[in-house]
Amino acid sequence: MRLIAESIGHRFGRLEVLDGVSLDVAKGEILAVIGPSGCGKSTLLGILGGLLQPTEGAVSTEGAPPAGCLNPLTYVFQDFALLPWRSVAGNVAFALEHHALDAAERDERIAEVLATTGLAEFADVLPKQLSGGMRQRVGIARALAVKPAVLLLDEPLSSLDAQTRELLMEEFLALWLLHRTTAVYVTHNLDEALQLGDRVCVLSRRPGRIREIVTVDVPRSERDPSRLAPLRQRLWRLVQDEARAADRETMAPVHG
């Protein structure tokens, strides 16, 4: 499914967070979105999935969702957003229970995604017993269970430590290669963006505008640090001024 955003603008009260953001994510593409903190990345993702009503502009989709798709636009959240009182399997089931699936079909989908994310033996475990990495695997399993047409990933690896992040990135890429689901991947991590993205959209500091969209013209199988170094350099140059300026900004107007 193709995802098109046309001149999205958004403000919270008097605070302008996004301005004229237009995106066109092709079917089967991963678009990485990077930018300094507070630049409206998460707001943009909320708008792309219909969780936020933009002040200006509109989002549309084009093309039919894949067979068996229950929730075309599906999120993976930074803080995992797991129901702490439900087991791993119960959390995956939560995304399916309100759909007209018979019990056998539902259990089959749950078993399948738990197997592909390596969670089969943890089906009955509660989230509090899992490490951060395992919790995010549950978040990913839940997203895959609805066979999404577009995945919207909101800094999915940001609350994990560096090693776990590396592991999950590889796993996510392997899973993505199976289904080639259209995806928007919001991150503040240049390496994640370069490893995963077909293109990288760089947002400016608040109000977020598109500074540049960089195509990662290295095949995914050849993306080692040395091949990506020139691109990384270029992205860092785009981001660093914004990051420096954003860092010195106050979050809210100071009175006095």
Place this chain on the structure above:
Amino acid sequence: MAERLRFRGGGFVIQRKRHAGWIAGFVIIAAWQASSSLGWASPVFLPSPAGIAKALAGLALSGQLARDVSASLARILVGFSLGASAGLAFGLALGLVSHARAAGLPIVSALFPIPKIALLPLFILWFGIGEPSKWATIGLGVFFPMAIATYSGVDQVPRTLIRMAQSFDVPTAAIVCKVILPGALPGILAGIRISASIALILVVAAEMIAAEHGIGAFILSAGNLMRTEDLLAGVCVLSALGLTVGWAVSRAERRLLGWR
């Protein structure tokens, strides 16, 4: 010259001491009994623990204990059920509906501080001297803490969980049942704990004002007749009731909130 490092990280850690509570209780009761046996305390104004135990046994054997306790428990049960379920529903509305919160919260804040026992005379005028006036007093006393606990429990459900449910197109009613209610359960159980002790206070007060049976009525009449052993036996029963309720809520918390 090398100097050995001084340890300075001690203290400020509360450790579990298992028997201390039993020992302290035993010491207090033993001292009390001793002062009675030695004749330091007047048996009329402060009867001995043994005397209270004997009175308690007598009340249990005569059947009076069962009659008074069951009368009080029945009042608590009806009043609490009415007040708690209404409070739960009202608290949910306060937590979920903007208009209900805007209109309801000032009303709750205004009525919550009224000692509900002050309304018993009014309820007696409305409902008569019988049971309904006591149910109403207890129910109203339970309603407000329950509504407030539920409302703040709902407020504490993480927004991200609600957004997650919405992102999977989960219907609103299912979000309330599967996300908001379980998420608010810690607050609701805390509310049950508080309102159960309020119910106990109110049933005793109401029975002291107007009742033939019940623990409150029994304690009052024992006091009027200077039967302090019976009076304190009734107080012990109240303590046991309160402890039992607290224990039951703790058990429910352990069972239902194991996921925390």
